[in-house]
Amino acid sequence: MDREKLKYHRDKLLKMRRELIDKLNERYHDAMSLGEDGTQDAADEAYNLYNKNLMLGRVETDALKLRLIEQALVRIDNGTYGVCIECEEDIEEKRLEYVPFARYCTDCKTELEKKGLIKM
Numbered sequence: 001m002d003r004e005k006l007k008y009h010r011d012k013l014l015k016m017r018r019e020l021i022d023k024l025n026e027r028y029h030d031a032m033s034l035g036e037d038g039t040q041d042a043a044d045e046a047y048n049l050y051n052k053n054l055m056l057g058r059v060e061t062d063a064l065k066l067r068l069i070e071q072a073l074v075r076i077d078n079g080t081y082g083v084c085i086e087c088e089e090d091i092e093e094k095r096l097e098y099v100p101f102a103r104y105c106t107d108c109k110t111e112l113e114k115k116g117l118i119k120m
């Protein structure tokens with residue numbers, strides 16, 4: 001991949017990372033402050049717990065995404081960005097455009113997902 005393109009993906013990843021960190025902080029704060037207004041009965045409590053778990057689930061997904069972004073940035077630095085870590089073929093340009101932190105080419109991703117080995 002040429003430098004121009006690498007820079008393009010790098011900028012995109014950095015922007016994604018920044019936005020994700022903001023979102024994570026916000027979500028985590030929201031989840032933790034649920035039901036802390038002190039005026040809840042049992043139904044409120046159950047509802048809040050449900051929401052809290054739902055929000056924390058989303059935080060987890062975002063945290064995973066954040067890790068993938070960090071790894072992609074490392075791959076840009078060490079020159080292996082855009083190469084599938086499974087079969088070592090180039091990842092399709094179209095896929096990187098859509099998922100700049102992709103580790104696998106479409107074929108490997110489909111295969112690994114079928115086996116239940118990866119989520120993202």
Ligand SMILES: [Zn+2]
Binds near residue numbers: 086087089107108
């Ligand atoms: Zn592959």
